[in-house]
Amino acid sequence: MHSSTLRTAPVHLTRALQHPSFTTAHSLRPCVVAKWLQSRRLTTASPRTQEVIPLRKHLKDEAKRKKAEVKRDGDVTSKKQTLDPRLDKWELTVGIEIHAELNTACKLFSSAPAEVSVGDDGGSANSRVADFDAALPGTQPQFQIATLLPALRAAIALECEVQRKSGWDRKHYFHWDQPNGYQITQYYQPFAKDGSLTLGAFDGVPAEDLNGAESITIGIKQIQMEQDTAKTMNVGSSTYHVDLNRAGMPLIEVITLPHIHSPQTAAAVVRKIQAVLKGVDACVTGMELGGLRADVNVSVRQRGTSGIGSSYSGVGGLGQRTEIKNLSSFKAVEDAIVAERDRQITVLEAGGVIEGETRGWTLGATETTRLRGKEGEVDYRYMPDADLPPLVIGSDLVQHLKTTMPMLPDAVERDLEEWHGLSRKDAKTLNEQDNGDRVEFFERTASFLLAEVGTFKSEVATTKERRKTGKLVGNWVLHELGGLLATHQRSWDDVRVTADELKDVLVCLHKNEITARAAKQILAELFQRQPAPDGPYWPSMDTRPSVEQLVDAGNLRLRPLSEDEYEKLAMQIMDANPDMVKAVREKGQKGKVMWFVGQMVRQGEEGTVEPEKAKVVIERLMGG
Amino acid sequence: MFRMQCFHVLARSSTKSHRWFSSRPIDAEALLSKRTWSVRSLLPSTDTTPDSPQVSSEQLHHLLRLSALPPPKDPSEEARMLRTLSSQLHFVREIQAVDTTGVSPLRTLRDETTEGEQRNEIGLAELKDALCGEDAVGKHHKRVRRRRDQDGQKTAAETWHVLGSAEKLIGKYFVVEGGK
Numbered sequence: 001m002h003s004s005t006l007r008t009a010p011v012h013l014t015r016a017l018q019h020p021s022f023t024t025a026h027s028l029r030p031c032v033v034a035k036w037l038q039s040r041r042l043t044t045a046s047p048r049t050q051e052v053i054p055l056r057k058h059l060k061d062e063a064k065r066k067k068a069e070v071k072r073d074g075d076v077t078s079k080k081q082t083l084d085p086r087l088d089k090w091e092l093t094v095g096i097e098i099h100a101e102l103n104t105a106c107k108l109f110s111s112a113p114a115e116v117s118v119g120d121d122g123g124s125a126n127s128r129v130a131d132f133d134a135a136l137p138g139t140q141p142q143f144q145i146a147t148l149l150p151a152l153r154a155a156i157a158l159e160c161e162v163q164r165k166s167g168w169d170r171k172h173y174f175h176w177d178q179p180n181g182y183q184i185t186q187y188y189q190p191f192a193k194d195g196s197l198t199l200g201a202f203d204g205v206p207a208e209d210l211n212g213a214e215s216i217t218i219g220i221k222q223i224q225m226e227q228d229t230a231k232t233m234n235v236g237s238s239t240y241h242v243d244l245n246r247a248g249m250p251l252i253e254v255i256t257l258p259h260i261h262s263p264q265t266a267a268a269v270v271r272k273i274q275a276v277l278k279g280v281d282a283c284v285t286g287m288e289l290g291g292l293r294a295d296v297n298v299s300v301r302q303r304g305t306s307g308i309g310s311s312y313s314g315v316g317g318l319g320q321r322t323e324i325k326n327l328s329s330f331k332a333v334e335d336a337i338v339a340e341r342d343r344q345i346t347v348l349e350a351g352g353v354i355e356g357e358t359r360g361w362t363l364g365a366t367e368t369t370r371l372r373g374k375e376g377e378v379d380y381r382y383m384p385d386a387d388l389p390p391l392v393i394g395s396d397l398v399q400h401l402k403t404t405m406p407m408l409p410d411a412v413e414r415d416l417e418e419w420h421g422l423s424r425k426d427a428k429t430l431n432e433q434d435n436g437d438r439v440e441f442f443e444r445t446a447s448f449l450l451a452e453v454g455t456f457k458s459e460v461a462t463t464k465e466r467r468k469t470g471k472l473v474g475n476w477v478l479h480e481l482g483g484l485l486a487t488h489q490r491s492w493d494d495v496r497v498t499a500d501e502l503k504d505v506l507v508c509l510h511k512n513e514i515t516a517r518a519a520k521q522i523l524a525e526l527f528q529r530q531p532a533p534d535g536p537y538w539p540s541m542d543t544r545p546s547v548e549q550l551v552d553a554g555n556l557r558l559r560p561l562s563e564d565e566y567e568k569l570a571m572q573i574m575d576a577n578p579d580m581v582k583a584v585r586e587k588g589q590k591g592k593v594m595w596f597v598g599q600m601v602r603q604g605e606e607g608t609v610e611p612e613k614a615k616v617v618i619e620r621l622m623g624g
Numbered sequence: 625m626f627r628m629q630c631f632h633v634l635a636r637s638s639t640k641s642h643r644w645f646s647s648r649p650i651d652a653e654a655l656l657s658k659r660t661w662s663v664r665s666l667l668p669s670t671d672t673t674p675d676s677p678q679v680s681s682e683q684l685h686h687l688l689r690l691s692a693l694p695p696p697k698d699p700s701e702e703a704r705m706l707r708t709l710s711s712q713l714h715f716v717r718e719i720q721a722v723d724t725t726g727v728s729p730l731r732t733l734r735d736e737t738t739e740g741e742q743r744n745e746i747g748l749a750e751l752k753d754a755l756c757g758e759d760a761v762g763k764h765h766k767r768v769r770r771r772r773d774q775d776g777q778k779t780a781a782e783t784w785h786v787l788g789s790a791e792k793l794i795g796k797y798f799v800v801e802g803g804k
């Protein structure tokens with residue numbers, strides 16, 4: 001898997017390799033007990049480490065797949081016809097419940113640490129457990145107020161109204177991952193209500209859902225804080241190992257209204273919520289690491305009718321809904337919804353009736369499986385927790401957090417697009433890298449570059465220059481540096497190239513002192529070298545050379561060729577490859593001109609051939 | 625209940641004058657010798673058959689399963705459980721008959737005054753420490769990030785022997801036999 005040559009390793013693989021694989025996941029065998037386990041709680045075992053699929057790759061794969069399908073099937077309508085009539089008649093409605101781990105130092109109701117501290121035994125099982133987490137008789141919960149910080153930020157980021165007073169309630173059920181016999185949650189009075197989330201085409205919402213508008217708004221019913229359960233792992237036929245480290249960890253549950261009408265939008269909503277929560281430092285572990293889990297509620301109804309008249313939180317006229325639990329990746333969300341929608345339509349068209357049941361989904365399955373029917377519905381006997389006083393949140397705190405909120409991902413991307421001239425797709429990809437550190441680097445380099453090469457003649461000119469330099473820096477930070485990081489399998493912490501150095505390279509490029517190829521070479525050189533040691537104490541043996549020094553050392557300064565020299569080189573290559581010349585001249589394959597340009601650049605001396613001029617010369621010679 | 629009414633009357637009149645006290649002495653013995661109310665009134669009378677809906681055997685088993693209690697060993701024990709449950713439900717119905725319009729349910733005994741709520745309020749001052757535990761990251765692209773690994777010392781939570789009272793252990797895990 002590791003490539004020792006400089007051939008670029010597949011991006012998705014290297015990204016997956018960069019993520020540390022967490023505690024080994026023991027997979028649950030699909031036996032009756034395992035299914036019962038799944039039906040009781042959200043997740044107990046940690047998920048299998050999954051491949052991270054970034055949004056850009058996901059969109060590209062979707063486009064490729066659609067193209068391949070068209071090519072293969074030839075007639076596009078034949079594949080669509082099996083789906084289209086049914087979807088013309090039936091409308092899907094989805095509501096999502098997301099459980100996300102809060103980024104805190106302590107657990108929710110005890111002072112046990114929430115994370116493994118460095119150089120400590122905290123990584124082993126049952127090492128971060130307070131007596132309340134283990135439910136020792138007589139222990140009491142103590143609300144840790146620091147957990148409010150990320151929770152409030154999440155609520156504000158999702159535009160919810162923070163309630164001054166909210167309560168804690170007990171949700172009773174027996175399971176070995178719930179030591180107390182109940183989970184403390186906020187059933188009757190959640191701490192935040194009535195929020196919203198806006199998504200556009202660039203978030204992955206399909207055109208049918210947008211209906212001509214630029215964006216859609218998904219309502220968020222409420223956000224509540226609750227405890228997480230312990231981790232259980234199945235070893236052997238019916239033996240389970242229980243680790244209480246996770247018991248009592250703070251979670252927020254984000255419940256959306258049933259405003260979602262397609263599987264792609266549902267996956268986009270989950271993606272967006274994860275990005276928003278990460279952007280405000282509220283929930284920093286993503287879905288692929290088990291820090292975020294989604295349950296979806298799916299129902300269908302005939303278009304124009306009001307289903308069976310069932311309603312949820314003010315949205316009426318819906319069909320009977322079923323719940324799919326334990327979805328642990330974006331793809332799983334989409335696939336499970338598609339499978340469940342198709343199943344429900346099939347049942348209803350055959351004259352059957354949908355039962356309100358709980359279903360499960362496994363990766364690679366074609367249909368959801370039934371976990372629990374109506375008769376197995378659990379009676380949670382919700383009651384207010386008598387050990388805890390109500391949660392009273394001061395308005396000064398909420399106000400302070402509102403004014404000091406970091407920029408949300410939408411605003412960051414819009415800024416990159418409008419102010420710096422990046423494409424929306426590039427802006428989105430840039431913002432997803434390295435917790436925002438890549439955007440910081442980009443903005444630094446862009447501002448340095450503009451300061452040096454900008455002419456600032458007029459406001460209009462400045463805007464144009466800023467967008468041009470922005471686009472240039474964007475390409476280099478995203479694609480060139482990104483490519484180097486992937487090839488050499490290093491993380492952003494070890495990028496070694498500073499913003500100043502990149503600025504110097506791009507200044508040389510902008511002034512046409514070096515070709516793009518030479519610039520890439522210099523960047524690669526800087527990327528490989530050891531970083532300059534800090535402090536003046538060590539006499540630097542291998543000092544980091546400046547960009548100017550590298551240009552001179554590698555003899556990379558552009559020595560432009562004359563027109564005759566270009567022609568001579570072009571004729572040389574054309575004579576050596578008569579077949580290619582024939583292809584361009586007679587068969588009209590204009591694309592092959594670039595091949596000639598490439599050959600000229602390669603065969604010419606380093607730092608002499610400019611591809612743009614070479615192309616002009618070759619086209620002129622070919623045209624005759 | 626009767627006693628509470630007494631004290632209420634006393635408290636009210638003591639603010640006006642001590643006229644009530646001086647008029648006649650209270651004979652506590654006489655007052656308390658007559659029973660005016662008994663909790664037995666809230667239980668079903670043993671001779672009459674209850675006309676309220678009965679708890680079925682199925683419901684009983686469902687409730688026992690929810691509470692993780694063992695099912696009855698034989699029909700006589702089940703009949704006993706059903707009888708007890710029935711009289712308990714009669715009691716609950718008597719309680720529910722009390723008019724509670726406008727009264728919000730009691731959750732726990734605590735200070736419900738406005739001062740109490742103010743003391744309980746979590747505001748900026750209370751979260752000052754948590755806010756200090758964060759860094760403002762980035763000059764151009766400003767973000768917040770919680771600082772990790774702040775407290776190196778073990779808190780009290782970590783120093784007790786978590787696995788000490790477990791009957792069965794495998795390595796550092798609690799063990800559960802899940803077979804049905």
